[in-house]
Amino acid sequence: MPDDPVRGRTWWIVGASEGLGRSLAQGMDAAGASLILSARSEDRLSKLAAELTDARIVPMDVTDPNSVDAAFDQELPFDGILFSAGFYEPMPATAWDARAARTMGQVNFVGCLNVMGRAVPALLDRGRGRIVLVGSLSGFRGLPGAIGYGASKAGVMHLAENLRADLKGTGVEVQRVNPGFIRTRLTEKNDFRMPQLMEPEDAAEVVLTAIRKGRFSTSFPAPFAWLFTAGQHLPLSWFQRIFT
Secondary structure, three states: OOOOOOOOOEEEEEOOOOHHHHHHHHHHHHOOOEEEEEOOOHHHHHHHHHHOOOEEEOOOOOOOHHHHHHHHOOOOOOOEEEEOOOOOOOEOHHHOOHHHHHHHHHHHHHHHHHHHHHHHHHHHHHOOEEEEEEOOHHHOOOOOOEOOHHHHHHHHHHHHHHHHHHHOOOOEEEEEEEEOOEOOOOHHHOOOOOOOOEOHHHHHHHHHHHHHHOOOEEEEOOOHHHHHHHHOOOOHHHHHHHHO
């Protein structure tokens, strides 16, 4: 498949040490991609890379611009970059945890800005490539108990729209994927029922399919995702009442 954006390509996965990022690394490896794996934990990255066919590790703390610069200063050629780094802490405004809120903002959104600040110019220099940002269904509208997380993911989703507009015609394609609940160490913190909870491997399969189809925005799983996409057109009070 000469037009396959995964097979035979080099993908840089940021946030590859666990959860969706880890499963995406495994799925891309099985699909014939070469991989660059980044996260803060060098040990977890090394263990993952040892399981894969063609992967190198580049430890990176997305919240530290110096760490991001050090990673990109290695001038590793890549065809696509997928930003999946994330932090989550369930939090209502009535129990505000300032440190956790800042961390979610720093990792999920500012970290994405840090990485894109180096990835976008690198891809533009090549005149081709692909950017995939991982948003969230929670980023569509304000939900109860989602202080920090929902806003930071909304920022990532908005950033993807900015990039799509500005990079049109440059050869650099932009996509975003907006998953619902995925079984990870982060969602284990939730004490409520999570509709259509997905296994990371199943979510990764959806993302890989989305990358191959090339559509800008993919929200999943259906029909849960329909509630959020259609909910954008409901009065906010009606939408929030569904989740309250």
